[in-house]
Amino acid sequence: MARVVLTIALACHAAGAGLAAIGELRHGAILERAGAALLSAAWAGELAALILLGVATDAYPLRTGPEYLLVLGWFVLTLHLALWLRSGVRAASLVLPPIAGIMVLSASLFAVDRAHEPALPTQGWLVFHTSIATAGVAALAVSFAMSVLFLVKEHALKAKRPLAVLEKLPTLEALDRLGFQALLYGFPLLTVGIATGMVYSGLLHDRLFVWGLKEIFPLIAWIVFAGILWARFARGITGRRSAILAIAGFAFALLTFVGMVR
Amino acid sequence: MPTLVGMNHRSAPLDLRERAAFAEAEIPEALARLRESCGPIEAVILSTCNRTEILSRGDEGAPTAAHLRAFLAASRGIDGETVERHVYVHEGTAAVRHLFSVACGLDSMVLGEPQILGQLKRAYAIAQASGATGPVVDRLVQHALAAAKRIRRATGISRHAVSIASAAAHLARTIFDDLHGRSALLLGAGKMTELAARHLAASGVADVTVTNRTYARAETLAASLDGRAVPWDAYEPELARVDIVLTGTAAAAPVLTKAQVRRALASRRGRPLFIVDIAVPRDVEPSVHELPGVYLYDVDDLQESVDSGLTQRRRAAEEARRLLDVEVASFDRWRQGFDLAPTIAALYDHLHGVGQDEIERYAHRLASLTPEQRAVVLDLTRSLIQKVLHVPVTSLKSAAQRGEAGARAALYREIFGIDPEGRPPLRAIQGGKDD
Numbered sequence: 001m002a003r004v005v006l007t008i009a010l011a012c013h014a015a016g017a018g019l020a021a022i023g024e025l026r027h028g029a030i031l032e033r034a035g036a037a038l039l040s041a042a043w044a045g046e047l048a049a050l051i052l053l054g055v056a057t058d059a060y061p062l063r064t065g066p067e068y069l070l071v072l073g074w075f076v077l078t079l080h081l082a083l084w085l086r087s088g089v090r091a092a093s094l095v096l097p098p099i100a101g102i103m104v105l106s107a108s109l110f111a112v113d114r115a116h117e118p119a120l121p122t123q124g125w126l127v128f129h130t131s132i133a134t135a136g137v138a139a140l141a142v143s144f145a146m147s148v149l150f151l152v153k154e155h156a157l158k159a160k161r162p163l164a165v166l167e168k169l170p171t172l173e174a175l176d177r178l179g180f181q182a183l184l185y186g187f188p189l190l191t192v193g194i195a196t197g198m199v200y201s202g203l204l205h206d207r208l209f210v211w212g213l214k215e216i217f218p219l220i221a222w223i224v225f226a227g228i229l230w231a232r233f234a235r236g237i238t239g240r241r242s243a244i245l246a247i248a249g250f251a252f253a254l255l256t257f258v259g260m261v262r
Numbered sequence: 263m264p265t266l267v268g269m270n271h272r273s274a275p276l277d278l279r280e281r282a283a284f285a286e287a288e289i290p291e292a293l294a295r296l297r298e299s300c301g302p303i304e305a306v307i308l309s310t311c312n313r314t315e316i317l318s319r320g321d322e323g324a325p326t327a328a329h330l331r332a333f334l335a336a337s338r339g340i341d342g343e344t345v346e347r348h349v350y351v352h353e354g355t356a357a358v359r360h361l362f363s364v365a366c367g368l369d370s371m372v373l374g375e376p377q378i379l380g381q382l383k384r385a386y387a388i389a390q391a392s393g394a395t396g397p398v399v400d401r402l403v404q405h406a407l408a409a410a411k412r413i414r415r416a417t418g419i420s421r422h423a424v425s426i427a428s429a430a431a432h433l434a435r436t437i438f439d440d441l442h443g444r445s446a447l448l449l450g451a452g453k454m455t456e457l458a459a460r461h462l463a464a465s466g467v468a469d470v471t472v473t474n475r476t477y478a479r480a481e482t483l484a485a486s487l488d489g490r491a492v493p494w495d496a497y498e499p500e501l502a503r504v505d506i507v508l509t510g511t512a513a514a515a516p517v518l519t520k521a522q523v524r525r526a527l528a529s530r531r532g533r534p535l536f537i538v539d540i541a542v543p544r545d546v547e548p549s550v551h552e553l554p555g556v557y558l559y560d561v562d563d564l565q566e567s568v569d570s571g572l573t574q575r576r577r578a579a580e581e582a583r584r585l586l587d588v589e590v591a592s593f594d595r596w597r598q599g600f601d602l603a604p605t606i607a608a609l610y611d612h613l614h615g616v617g618q619d620e621i622e623r624y625a626h627r628l629a630s631l632t633p634e635q636r637a638v639v640l641d642l643t644r645s646l647i648q649k650v651l652h653v654p655v656t657s658l659k660s661a662a663q664r665g666e667a668g669a670r671a672a673l674y675r676e677i678f679g680i681d682p683e684g685r686p687p688l689r690a691i692q693g694g695k696d697d
Binding site for chain 2: 153157158160167171172173174177232235236237238239240241242
């Protein structure tokens with residue numbers, strides 16, 4: 001059942017992402033709204049699929065790599081819809097829904113509804129750790145999206161491309177600011193996620209750090225994001241370098257998935 | 263039927279346009295004189311530096327284009343033959359289309375320029391305050407203003423820069439969130455620099471610092487821009503502070519080097535710096551553009567933006583004209599419905615008259631009825647007429663929505679032998695019933 005709902009949600013997601021992107025590029029308000037409506041339907045569908053998955057496996061659906069991608073994709077879509085509705089950052093339609101869609105699609109390629117091992121006594125920690133870490137990575141996905149758009153716009157300005165290309169996107173300052181704001185939300189969540197992960201590891205293995213890929217990649221991401229924050233606050237480094245680092249940091253955060261499927 | 267008579271930058275030379283123009287203070291009196299000489303018509307006079315137009319509308323027997331031409335000639339002291347040669351006349355749907363085009367900036371010298379919208383709004387406000395407008399002109403101008411806003415938003419026709427100065431301001435707006443409160447440094451105090459600076463100031467740049475080799479000229483320009491002047495050898499610290507640098511000196515070699523800008527970047531904490539070099543030969547070393555967070559645009563780059571802006575405005579204008587057709591058709595449907603009002607009212611009057619006559623003819627046979635029974639007969643007659651007319655009137659209104667009301671209304675008038683002349687308008691349209 002979860003798979004059927006997920007497939008329908010994915011179809012809505014793909015159509016919505018396409019319409020939203022076309023609407024943004026062509027300044028088509030109707031297409032944009034239709035895209036947002038379909039993405040909202042996808043959001044509801046993906047949430048329903050997650051609930052059904054939890055019921056089917058009798059466990060919190062955030063314990064495997066595919067589940068991580070599924071929840072992360074849903075979180076990213078949630079943030080996109082919130083951004084779309086509240087801040088009027090329409091250009092995020094070009095990046096966030098496709099990223100979220102790829103995450104959900106990748107998750108759906110795996111057997112997401114297989115049964116879990118029995119719940120552990122440390123289940124509560126696991127739920128808290130995975131939820132908060134995933135929410136943090138979703139916020140960092142917004143930072144990633146803004147950084148990508150920043151680099152596109154910066155490149156167009158440096159290459160002195162026709163103005164039409166530049167006009168589709170928010171101002172350079174806005175993209176830099178929004179990316180940084182998302183980082184300010186995502187970094188503390190990621191920090192708490194890593195810390196609770198260490199506590200969970202301590203409870204499970206009697207060691208705070210087991211040097212698995214799912215520990216190493218988030219740690220590298222954390223170091224990169226800490227570096228961005230330090231460079232910004234201490235040295236005033238913003239713009240292009242900050243954007244490139246935010247993209248790299250998000251890539252490492254995403255690689256946690258590799259550690260989870262191994 | 264609306265009639266529009268006017269002259270613009272395409273139809274008349276500048277000296278004639280100057281003579282034909284109405285000062286804002288003259289318009290109320292001109293409207294009063296127009297209504298005095300032509301009867302109770304609705305009218306608006308739009309007079310800008312590039313056009314003078316009189317839009318009018320009246321019932322049958324209202325002034326024709328010839329009346330309006332004669333009025334324009336007489337009121338501006340221009341001979342009739344000259345007016346005849348240089349004015350254009352649009353009637354009915356053509357007048358509606360012309361007004362909508364004007365509001366969208368499609369008839370402007372600079373395609374898509376936005377000022378005309380405000381000028382039309384002002385002309386309408388004056389006409390309204392003078393009591394010169396009525397239901398059709400009210401609806402027409404309001405529709406033109408609303409349609410222009412919709413079309414401008416949908417096509418983005420006003421967005422693209424069409425001059426070097428506006429291209430610079432436009433580019434600045436793609437880098438900075440808001441130009442209000444931004445700071446600019448002007449290197450040079452020549453005419454071109456001043457023009458570009460005024461454009462930036464009009465876009466919100468408030469803090470302007472001017473430097474020039476001749477300090478007195480820097481002071482003069484700074485004073486006219488509400489800014490401040492700094493000596494030529496003391497401007498470098500400003501590079502670390504300002505958001506925009508505008509250069510336009512007559513120097514033979516670059517006056518702003520990569521090393522200078524790099525030094526400034528160290529204390530800018532990553533804030534972007536937009537440099538506009540409108541000098542030929544160039545004032546800024548081209549390699550400055552390679553520095554992180556620095557965006558240097560010279561005259562050629564800006565010209566490219568202008569060319570691209572013009573192309574995009576032309577493309578947007580084509581789209582705007584397509585959208586305009588829809589808006590004109592929508593107004594025409596409303597107008598046809600409005601024009602039907604006297605016919606529909608006459609139709610109801612006629613049939614109710616027939617009913618009344620018949621009741622009177624049978625009065626002696628109805629004499630035995632009680633007052634209550636007589637009231638029932640009257641109600642029955644009225645109700646019967648309303649029901650009989652419901653379908654034909656609905657069909658007539660539907661025909662108006664399709665733009666086919668004229669012939670059908672004529673047919674109705676012929677079949678029922680009615681003459682709508684003298685009927686008060688809107689009676690039937692508003693109430694739907696003749697009661």
